[in-house]
Amino acid sequence: MLEVTLLGCGGMLPMKDRWLTSCLISCQGHSILVDCGEGTQIALKCAKRKTKPIDLICITHFHADHISGLPGFLLSMGNEGREEPVTIAGPAGIERIVNNLCVIAPNLPFDIKFTEISEPHPFKSELLTVTPFEAAHSVRCLGYSFVLERKGKFLPEKARKNGVPMCIWSELQKEGSAVYNEKIYTYDDVSEGTRKGIKLTYCTDSRPINNIAAYARNADLLICEGLYYEPEKINRAIKTGHMIYSEAAGIAEKANVKKLWLTHFSPAVTDPEAGIGYAKKIFPTTECGFDGKYIDINFEPQSVKST
Amino acid sequence: MLEVTLLGCGGMLPMKDRWLTSCLISCQGHSILVDCGEGTQIALKCAKRKTKPIDLICITHFHADHISGLPGFLLSMGNEGREEPVTIAGPAGIERIVNNLCVIAPNLPFDIKFTEISEPHPFKSELLTVTPFEAAHSVRCLGYSFVLERKGKFLPEKARKNGVPMCIWSELQKEGSAVYNEKIYTYDDVSEGTRKGIKLTYCTDSRPINNIAAYARNADLLICEGLYYEPEKINRAIKTGHMIYSEAAGIAEKANVKKLWLTHFSPAVTDPEAGIGYAKKIFPTTECGFDGKYIDINFEPQSVKST
Numbered sequence: 001m002l003e004v005t006l007l008g009c010g011g012m013l014p015m016k017d018r019w020l021t022s023c024l025i026s027c028q029g030h031s032i033l034v035d036c037g038e039g040t041q042i043a044l045k046c047a048k049r050k051t052k053p054i055d056l057i058c059i060t061h062f063h064a065d066h067i068s069g070l071p072g073f074l075l076s077m078g079n080e081g082r083e084e085p086v087t088i089a090g091p092a093g094i095e096r097i098v099n100n101l102c103v104i105a106p107n108l109p110f111d112i113k114f115t116e117i118s119e120p121h122p123f124k125s126e127l128l129t130v131t132p133f134e135a136a137h138s139v140r141c142l143g144y145s146f147v148l149e150r151k152g153k154f155l156p157e158k159a160r161k162n163g164v165p166m167c168i169w170s171e172l173q174k175e176g177s178a179v180y181n182e183k184i185y186t187y188d189d190v191s192e193g194t195r196k197g198i199k200l201t202y203c204t205d206s207r208p209i210n211n212i213a214a215y216a217r218n219a220d221l222l223i224c225e226g227l228y229y230e231p232e233k234i235n236r237a238i239k240t241g242h243m244i245y246s247e248a249a250g251i252a253e254k255a256n257v258k259k260l261w262l263t264h265f266s267p268a269v270t271d272p273e274a275g276i277g278y279a280k281k282i283f284p285t286t287e288c289g290f291d292g293k294y295i296d297i298n299f300e301p302q303s304v305k306s307t
Numbered sequence: 308m309l310e311v312t313l314l315g316c317g318g319m320l321p322m323k324d325r326w327l328t329s330c331l332i333s334c335q336g337h338s339i340l341v342d343c344g345e346g347t348q349i350a351l352k353c354a355k356r357k358t359k360p361i362d363l364i365c366i367t368h369f370h371a372d373h374i375s376g377l378p379g380f381l382l383s384m385g386n387e388g389r390e391e392p393v394t395i396a397g398p399a400g401i402e403r404i405v406n407n408l409c410v411i412a413p414n415l416p417f418d419i420k421f422t423e424i425s426e427p428h429p430f431k432s433e434l435l436t437v438t439p440f441e442a443a444h445s446v447r448c449l450g451y452s453f454v455l456e457r458k459g460k461f462l463p464e465k466a467r468k469n470g471v472p473m474c475i476w477s478e479l480q481k482e483g484s485a486v487y488n489e490k491i492y493t494y495d496d497v498s499e500g501t502r503k504g505i506k507l508t509y510c511t512d513s514r515p516i517n518n519i520a521a522y523a524r525n526a527d528l529l530i531c532e533g534l535y536y537e538p539e540k541i542n543r544a545i546k547t548g549h550m551i552y553s554e555a556a557g558i559a560e561k562a563n564v565k566k567l568w569l570t571h572f573s574p575a576v577t578d579p580e581a582g583i584g585y586a587k588k589i590f591p592t593t594e595c596g597f598d599g600k601y602i603d604i605n606f607e608p609q610s611v612k613s614t
Binding site (some may be wrong): 012013014015016039041042045046062063064065067068069071072075076079096097100101103104105253 | 319320321322323345346348349352353369370371372374375376378379382383384404407408410411532558
């Protein structure tokens, strides 16, 4: 249903055995890419994913490890035959930054539309509601929540009670509204209220401020940075605007998310799993990210396939 | 003496098992990087080389696969503690292009100097003479020859004949000139004429024009693109401003070089070695490049270690 692939899990510097942190979110033939550091186009190939379904690229901030792969990525999209426009969303200034970078990709065969995020307000992608929010890094940095909404359950008894003709029941379920004898009916007339959808929250490069937990509230999955795991690295994390495993776990616990994936590991963290205990003692359903880590999240009651 | 490392051998697109074509030339603690596509900073690490000795970066042209890795590479140089300036040479416009790309690397801890090449004239790096020359691609593209000059042999009998006092022989050999009794002596007074140095010529992204062979004349090593090997790909090569193996071999033969390394293989060429016969029948000492391929070229009579 909502497929989430962590294309890379590295922070700061690309490494020979760890791609820079980025994420592909796919649903019914449409995909969103979050961040695009150096090598993300290769990471996408390693994960056996295509550029074709990507309608939207969300950039968290303008540090090179999150955006330097963009010109090459856009050129690859062109090489793969893309002609449809792509939207790039990011902090205010994104259009200027991308236009600067694309001085070496001047003749793309598709248009780029920009969503400049000054005040973070939700916006719609093809199938998901995207809600940016403020993180707390050394430069302005955004987190993003992605929600696949779920319509309320169809209730024939409510349809009958509201006098909705049976001949438009199917249309109402499919289109959300229908007209019969000049009267407009909506899906609300034949259903219970909306049900819980699927929610993914993504946040890297931030101190663990309350705002992250607020926007991650009840998420099915929180992907959050853990640059270091050793408690003694906290001062370095504070100084550079990052967080350690236990702080990410604290957010997950406070936000009541179902699952936490750690990512954006420092190049100094050679074995991210070695420190997982620091997070698990605060939030037991923590997992370490790795390049290509994948989950398919379904509506509740949900069945989950993961690697 | 002159160490040449082919960091990557791919053309057009970075691949998971082949870095984009770039080359590191090292001599007595100083290095020159030629081209810097996406991932070159990782390729450098894979080849176990450091950024520290790099004084000069030569860019052949402004297509993304030759320059997109530059902002990340420069940031890595900064992370590794560099404070000394770096010179970036390339076709006219290089300063504007690099400044655009470096919008995501705004606070480098070292200065960048630019050598804009309008008319290609030789210039000096720390130890080598760098001679840019015109290639023939879809945009303006430069090849480069790198020469390590070799002083003439010291001849005691000539020194005696010219009345050069023995107490300054050593200084003359080391410094090139010396003063004794208010008279200036030079190394020419005690030596034969200059001897053949070491010459490397590098050219990717070009049709096989005569100019390449002219500038590669008598090189110890020519590194040249062979985007495809199949003869039937010639039309595609002509259309896109590239060359096939046999054309690169033709240049090597015409230029009387000692050795040819092919590089910049198309992503469609999964096994570059499979086509080596097309080149070898024209120029027998052809070798296929691979990521990390290395040679240490010494003055004649030379001993060569290669992998």
